[in-house]
Amino acid sequence: MINNVTLAGRITKEPELRYTQQNKAVASFTLAVNRAFKNANGEREADFINCVIWGKSAENLANWTHKGQL
Template sequence: MNKVILVGRLAQDPEVKYTQSGKAVSTFSLAVSRRLGQGQEATDFIPIVSWEKLAEICGNNLNKGRRILVEGRLQIRSYEAQDGQKRRVAEVIAQNIEFLDSKQQGQQRGEQAPPPPNQDAQCNHADGFGFGPSIPEEDIPF
């Protein structure tokens, strides 16, 4: 099974383009925090690709700083760079995207400096969407 679920913040505004056949495709990076141990964290920037209607939704509704959940599959593809070298790239092909904050919250966050890694996991308040309090990652049993 090839299934990826990520929660993070957009590192930049989505870029929407159209193929020659007219299909919309959007690309953006998702900043995802991970624990290194001993209280240290790192942030990975994961390339995300969405197609057709989902790509248009991303282009129209997402901006830098928005917190989202991406569900999709991992794809690794090869291509030949302009210098003739073979390159490989790993990216997540989004099949579902859920907005985890309001557009205003994302715009405010996008105008400010990036948050410290995993800031939301330290909060213990309702998220405004009826999902209850945030749970620190170390308390999740899997």
């Protein structure tokens, strides 16, 4: 069974695309996801999640997304 997670947030910096020795594309990026609730001071906080994506999806992400996009 494969775990499946859906996150909605903004990319914090340009995705880093690289290739393995077997010529497989891999991209790394960080996603800033706002929490659904406020802290004790009444402010919203965000979680920064490190993500890795492989294959054609990695190439598409690196070519078509930029810093700050949802």
